[in-house]
Amino acid sequence: MSQFLGHNYIGGQRSATGTITLHSVDASTGETLPHTFYQATLQEVDAAAKAAAAAYPSYRTLSAQRRAQFLEAVADELDALGDDFVELVCRETALPAARIKGERGRTSGQMRLFANVLRRGDFYGARIDKALPDRQPQPRPDLRQYRIGLGPVAVFGASNFPLAFSTAGGDTAAALAAGCPVVFKAHSGHMATAEHVADAILRAAQTTGMPDGVFNMIFGAGVGEALVKHPAIQAVGFTGSLKGGRALCDMAAARPQPIPVFAEMSSINPVIVLPQALQARAETVARDLTASVVQGCGQFCTNPGLVIGIASPQFTAFTRQVAQLIADQPVQTMLNAGTLSSYGKGLQKLLAHTGIEHLAGNPQAGSQAQPQLFKADAGLLINGDEVLQEEVFGPTTIFVEVADQAQLSAALKGLHGQLTATIIGESADLQQFAELTPLLEQKVGRILLNGYPTGVEVCDSMVHGGPYPATSDARGTSVGTLAIDRFLRPVCFQNYPDSLLPDALKNANPLRIQRLVDGVPSREPL
Incomplete structure (x- = not known):
């Protein structure tokens, strides 16, 4: 060096x-x-x-x-x-x-x-x-x-x-x-x-x-x-x-x-777990979801901070599975003392809320971060309680159990803007809950199907943005x-001689780039 x-x-x-x-x-x-x-x-x-x-x-x-x-x-x-x-x-x-x-x-x-x-x-x-x-x-x-x-x-x-x-x-x-x-x-x-x-x-x-x-x-x-x-x-x-x-x-x-x-x-990146998926592969979903929550000590902007499911014996059992997995996770060192302090304050806010139940994890972990699991009343989300909208930056997630399909939609409508939303579902789920995709399009920058949000591919198609407060400008x-x-802005040249135009706009198209010429994409010289 x-x-x-x-x-x-x-x-x-x-x-x-x-x-x-x-x-x-x-x-x-x-x-x-x-x-x-x-x-x-x-x-x-x-x-x-x-x-x-x-x-x-x-x-x-x-x-x-x-x-x-x-x-x-x-x-x-x-x-x-x-x-x-x-x-x-x-x-x-x-x-x-x-x-x-x-x-x-x-x-x-x-x-x-x-x-x-x-x-x-x-x-x-x-x-x-x-x-x-x-x-x-x-x-x-x-x-x-x-x-x-x-x-x-x-x-x-x-x-x-x-x-x-x-x-x-x-x-x-x-x-x-x-x-x-x-x-x-x-x-x-x-x-x-x-x-x-x-x-x-x-x-x-x-x-x-x-x-x-x-x-x-x-x-x-x-x-x-x-x-x-x-x-x-x-x-x-x-x-x-x-x-x-x-x-x-x-x-x-x-x-x-x-x-x-x-x-x-800020983003809490909701994960929606649908009924057929739970029936088919609850154990796998529990394991993979937990891994996503604790990855990198939860210090990812795409960390899944909210998990929503429809009330059923399967969802109750799934909640218990995740609680056990979270309880078994080791403590981890956070990026710095300030991050650990913020994480502790976020946990205390959840612990103090009467509508939120603590399911797993020791909140008192000293100088390291202990993974946590909470369960919140669906009404908090539907009625816009701010505590569920605030990101707790660290290895923590909150389960919300909704009564039925209608309440699921109501809960998602109550969410602020997010970077991501994830749907865990089988083909039958996707047909039954077809309204989720257009609803989530209004709320997030990236919708995942049967994956987990921690992991952002760097490529032409990726969107790592979303409506406020995920980002300040959802257009990017x-x-x-x-x-x-x-970081670009458009400039228009009117009646300019060819010799004074930038290469991108010259008649000969010296850069050989694709241009929109009279409404038609073209690489040809003019």
Whole structure:
């Protein structure tokens, strides 16, 4: 690994003009690690945003091929980070080495996937409506549209994915692919990890000749507000709590120039277990569901926090099965002390509620998290009780037993927006409960059938988003190639000479991309 400094990254240089220092912590022992970080001053935040703004004109006009080479170079640098790096990430997060190695592969894979998007060219959204000079009563001018990057993007890293949703994660990859320089706010839970990933990005930027300021990173608490309010910043990507994401949304909306915030925030990801499935394979469902609840100590934004079934002897027996499995689960170390504290507070809120019964797990697990199972009265969901709408981030789920099919629909209508919903059912169930799919389409970004939500494939079709409060803008996704759309905007050229048009819109179609020409998809030159 490269030499450790703990300084902020501004315009391709390192900066540490402030006096406030921060330290990284071993997530398992609480021991302070021998790394000192310098919190960015307001002047350094300003300089980072201005460096991104200075890089934007040249970076956005680079060919898609050049930006693709940059992303691939980042991927290669990430893959080259060795076992000492993996060990460091494990210490900062308490996540196992196998998980970190897999996440590193996913992170480099995201970069390569966006490089493919750039080479494919569909992100331009090129549209051409040729002039109709003889049209009556009015001639039509020549109109051509394509999409460009919004401008500098502020990205906030997630606590639970120190690589894939962090420094070189999906938001950073999508923004860089779109032609937007990035100012990254490092997460306090894994600052040493962030430093080494930032070094990898800068090495890639240097070897591929990217402009200084294409990637910047700042450390510290309280610096996010100044970053979001900075006039150079044109969009924000965020993964974290509802409280934090909502605060950023409000700040961005209150700016003299409001900007979009794409925040992934809170989801309880309901799992609906239908009667025929219970009859056919209750034991398998119980085992697989429990595994999904406790995976990674429940620290996934797609963790199944709510399980809904229709009252029957089979559902009662299924509930007992899951309770036993949950009770048998070992304690796990969470990402950091703050996450453990939040988990404890969430459990206490459930334990104190008169309409919720505690079924399994010891809530008093000291410095580690104990998996828990609760059962809530269906009326709480139907009547919109907020306690069932709040995500408890950790290895916990809540069972809700509804009386019948009508009450199931009523309960789902009472849900807030979610990232995912899962239906566990046999073919007879799917015919009987056909109304579930159109209902869930209005509530979630991804509907799963006979699977479990913990696991988000990085591909063209994936949607990792959903109606508020799952995200601040349900029109986007933070995973998959559609994520680039968040950081692009359309520009139209009217009656422009061919020589002044961008390559994506020139008559000869030098990029050989597919374009919509007079309403017909075409790769042909004009």
